[in-house]
Amino acid sequence: MNASATRFSAPDWCFFREGTDPAAYYRQLRALGITGVEMVDPVRRAAARAAGLEILNIAGPGMEVGLNRREHHADLVPRIEAVIDEAAAEGIPQVIVFSGSRGGQADGEGIANCVTALKPLAWRAEAAGVTLAFEMLNSHDHRDYQGDRSGYGFAVVDAVGSSAVRVLYDCYHMARMGEDLERDIAARVDAICHMHVANPPDRSAPRDDGTIDWRVLRARAQQAGYRGYWGLEFLPRGDVMAQIATAVTAMSDAAKAPASTSA
Template structure:
């Protein structure tokens, strides 16, 4: 009985210490929040969409964060009001599941992207997201060629306007059947298109789940990566010690490639204070 009491007391004590350490860490992050900005920081708005966009932009402005991801034309005027750059535009895609790998989507996608590319350029932005779509029984080589056939219709327009079309890599756990689920498949697509105006959005969270070896992939394939997203594995939550990736080392690997683009936080916050969680994420990536 004494042993049981000791174990129970020790467990409570350890939990209290851990909680105190987390609270102290949060206070320290809040007190000393000042960025070096060797990394160009951004954040995906959808992860914080319970905060009104204008309020969120005001917060980013106060924090010195200069960019936000995945915003469409409707909200670009609001971004400009707060001098926040759209580091990844959206609004031309059909859906994650219906993409460039299926020729039946090409007419709609070509129309959408032909209309959107000049708007992105006129607004002063560069990056525009796209998706491969699901396999639906399709062979990967066939899907790759279908993507080449469709995307090659819009790449000249993207080159003319200085817009970079970026296809996001996903994992099969969160997005079953999605075709662009491998760095190698995506790199092969980039090689076939042969344009600096088509690159991959390398989502670190997705690729840790799907294939791992994150730093080696960045070192080997960085010329084909045009944008990065973060999140903790497992769970897609904060990028702190509760998960398995060590983001300072990943950020160093990205910087060592000479990358000058944006890294966007795309984790789902679990802390009571979501902005403190976001500040913590920025701080960990701010090497």
């Protein structure tokens, strides 16, 4: 895949600021090479689409009080069902879902409880043409988040056994947990529906001299068959659009670079 085929997305929560004109903001993103946006407030969706941007996902509930505990299912499952229905009605392909906080619970129990909740949700999502994107978060920034390892997410996906449940693989979060990004992406690209990128440890914009070698990572992901969006989910310092442009350039250069045989 060459750079012209690489698709970039920008989460609204990172870059959109209250008081900004939505139409102008989305046009600027499009001019920078962004073709998708994430977690867009319903009142701004028309403006995003008018700028030629695809709306990729909606964040569901449950980041802290999550699916990893059965006592939360009666409340959370109907709410996630409603988000699935909203996504289907709006033509939005993914709904982000979460494990919830650990609270002393064993990971195996949390995984089993997530699977119990996600199996019936997967049926609804399949029928609606929506993918549930199960996101892993590092437990340094998100204190006590249980799904803080890629293996947790992949175990849930495997046990649910539905094409409508996949992992949202966040390179920043998994790097903060000390994981081997290249290995995990290459081995489980079949289970990944979306990627987020940022430079650890400060969640800054991807850049050529960052702590992740984007050239190698992108080569590995492409060789493994990843063709989804790369979500630029970083925290900007200074000029937002200038930093998005820097990230797009760094990631595009990575896409054009030849594969490396070493990490």
